[in-house]
Amino acid sequence: MFDAVIRRLSRALARQKILSSLKDWGTSFSLWPVHFTTACCGSEFAASFCPRYDAERYGFLPFVGTRQCNVLFIEGTVTKKMAEAAKIVYEQMPEPKFVFAMGACAIDGGIFWNSYNIVRPHEILPVDVYIPGCPPRPEAILKSLTMEQEKIRKKVTPHPEN
């Protein structure tokens, strides 16, 4: 009884403008992608966290466990076998969560568009940001980060409850 009241109260408070924009501000600087490599774009993804490009300065820290992460980075092609795993990983992540689709393959198949074994990420996941390129340069990844941060702060995400 008491718990339920507290929960309703905190939800109502979180919907208040000041608190919710504070929450969005915090979320935008703590985007943690889960360690889930779907294809070869992973090599450029790794480069964007390393000294030359250093995406960590935007609060973007690759982490190991799905339960502690809020970003799923689709790195390139998603095959049918990988799509099942991607869905499970996405469902395990806590809200609010965001999906980045990196590379031409993740947009519409790219060079593999008529392959028998690939899945378009937008068919299985709600994608927030697409990053074109084959592979995208690390600068493009950083740009996508700042764009997503902007989107979160302005509340234009496909998750209306956040």
Add this chain to the structure above:
Amino acid sequence: MSEEQTLELLIGPQHPGSGHMRLVAEMDGDVILNFEPNIGYVHRAVEKIAETKTYVQIIPLVERTSLPDTANHNLGYVLALERLLGIDAPLRAQYLRILLAEINRIHSHLYGMGIHGNMIGSTTMLMWAFGDREPFIELAQRLTGARLSYSYIIPGGVRRDLPQDFRNDALKALSYMERRLKDYDRIFVHNPVTLARLKGVGVINRIDAARIGVVGPNLRASGIAYDVRKIEPYCIYPDLDFEVVVRDEGDAHARLLVRIGEIEQSISMIRQILGKIPDGSILADRYLDLVPSRTRFEKRSSVKFPALFSGLKPSKGEAVSRVEASRGELFHYLVSDGSTHPYRFRIVTPSFKNLIAFKHALLGQKLADIPAVYGSLDYFPPEADR
């Protein structure tokens, strides 16, 4: 042993120690009884798609199988295609090809070493290796215009000539890398923690390595001096002076040392190439005559594809090429039926051959050795799954 006493452990595909695959380990307490890598997570049907594309369109396609190591894959495919077409690249183009291949070998080995360091908990090594990889990516970018996917090597030659200030910058990067290798030695390679994690772990002995068909640095770490660059030299490797780096121990640490030795060899090879690269054209005369304006091409020193390339029609037949990619021997097989598309295209990638090493190297090891051995094999799943 009965079923109840062993535990089947599934690692991956979402796991920092697994990459794009699932590792199935049968454990008895902390000891691995049986190890089965479950691959196919990145199978994208490169060979089948190749049958629907023209010969020049396949060049970017084969590169996508191994993104950290594109130049060698590109070179292997183009060598097979040139054998089918019956053309040879001019000498300068061959020097440029090997220049790019060796630059790529350095940054690919650094990539592998960085991931290996990260897997056994040395984040410094990850950051250093990835940071020091950038000068070489930058060099390759000067030469080709792209960071990783170069598509630089085309039938009959290469796409661009050496940029003007390339030589000085390359020499600077090489001496920087030599300095850094000494730092690596102190912080990672002979660090007590690394020695404790890697010495005597994941041993593949000489006989096993030859029997199961491991290739590349993993084979050379087991004491077999097998290198396609020496055994079946292609392009200008006969003119270059280099050694095959061999270690006898066959453990994870030996594989790391072989990679470092190969970086040193590549550095010396790039120095030799820059010293004696001859003048001349970068595209075979047969195609150069078809480039719209020959004088303009010579001024700008980059090749616009002649329209003929879109409809290359090799005569009926089949061709094979073997190159030493940075992860090992890479094999391309191309069958032509006289049309613009290949009839059959087959790649045997080094990672696929090295996959079986997991089963042998990890038997009887502890659970915590899985990342140490995985990293030391420098396995790249998209390359194995194609």
